[in-house]
Amino acid sequence: xxxxxxxxxxxxxxxxxxxxxxxxxxxxxxxxxxxxxxxxxxxxxxxxxxxxxxxxxxxxxxxxxxxxxxxxxxxxxxxxxxxxxxxxxxxxxxxxxxxxxxxxxxxxxxxxxxxxxxxxxxxxxxxxxxxxxxxxxxxxxxxxxxxxxxxxxxxxxxxxxxxxxxxxxxxxxxxxxxxxxxxxxxxxxxxxxxxxxxxxxxxxxxxxxxxxxxxxxxxxxxxxxxxxx
Numbered sequence: 257x258x259x260x261x262x263x264x265x266x267x268x269x270x271x272x273x274x275x276x277x278x279x280x281x282x283x284x285x286x287x288x289x290x291x292x293x294x295x296x297x298x299x300x301x302x303x304x305x306x307x308x309x310x311x312x313x314x315x316x317x318x319x320x321x322x323x324x325x326x327x328x329x330x331x332x333x334x335x336x337x338x339x340x341x342x343x344x345x346x347x348x349x350x351x352x353x354x355x356x357x358x359x360x361x362x363x364x365x366x367x368x369x370x371x372x373x374x375x376x377x378x379x380x381x382x383x384x385x386x387x388x389x390x391x392x393x394x395x396x397x398x399x400x401x402x403x404x405x406x407x408x409x410x411x412x413x414x415x416x417x418x419x420x421x422x423x424x425x426x427x428x429x430x431x432x433x434x435x436x437x438x439x440x441x442x443x444x445x446x447x448x449x450x451x452x453x454x455x456x457x458x459x460x461x462x463x464x465x466x467x468x469x470x471x472x473x474x475x476x477x478x479x480x481x482x483x484x485x
Contacts, residue, residue, distance in 0.1 A: 260304035261295035262475035274428035298485040310338025326352040378417040418448040426454030
């Protein structure tokens with residue numbers, strides 16, 4: 257199981273939000289590149305980057321910083337946040353990102369997602385952000401009428417290889433991951449799952465490893481020193 261240190265970028269800074277709320281922000285690094293180099297130096301094999309401004313505004317906003325991170329580290333970087341066109345995916349992958357993470361667009365535009373998977377294969381990851389068992393969109397601001405399991409099955413049919421699953425209620429709360437939700441996904445579909453949200457201890461990671469998830473995204477617990485990479 258891979259550990260993905262999370263680097264969330266807002267207004268050019270490395271921050272963490274609580275439950276995805278734009279006004280619940282805590283800054284950890286003025287320069288996200290420094291965060292990336294720190295996690296690599298501590299043994300990270302991969303990085304998970306989210307352009308928060310992009311997620312809220314609908315198009316990538318911190319591409320120059322993301323390019324700098326990719327240039328400065330020697331490990332694969334997956335990137336999400338505001339990627340809502342094939343051109344945006346292409347630009348990101350050409351800039352050196354290992355994988356592009358689609359959120360809102362994957363839910364709203366099946367045709368575009370299908371084409372993206374056809375063109376870029378397993379370099380396309382879909383982020384499933386859950387609120388009460390339903391899929392949330394647009395930087396977690398809105399909730400759709402589609403359940404998480406319905407969405408997972410649809411993604412599997414399209415050929416999506418990997419999903420990132422986040423229980424919004426747990427994100428930034430250090431209350432442990434949504435084990436039940438993750439188990440339900442694993443039982444519903446043969447799709448790789450990266451767990452996100454609430455991971456705060458070695459015990460949480462042990463539980464996730466037992467579930468055989470592909471990876472775990474860890475944010476606040478690393479920045480607050482509750483987990484050592």
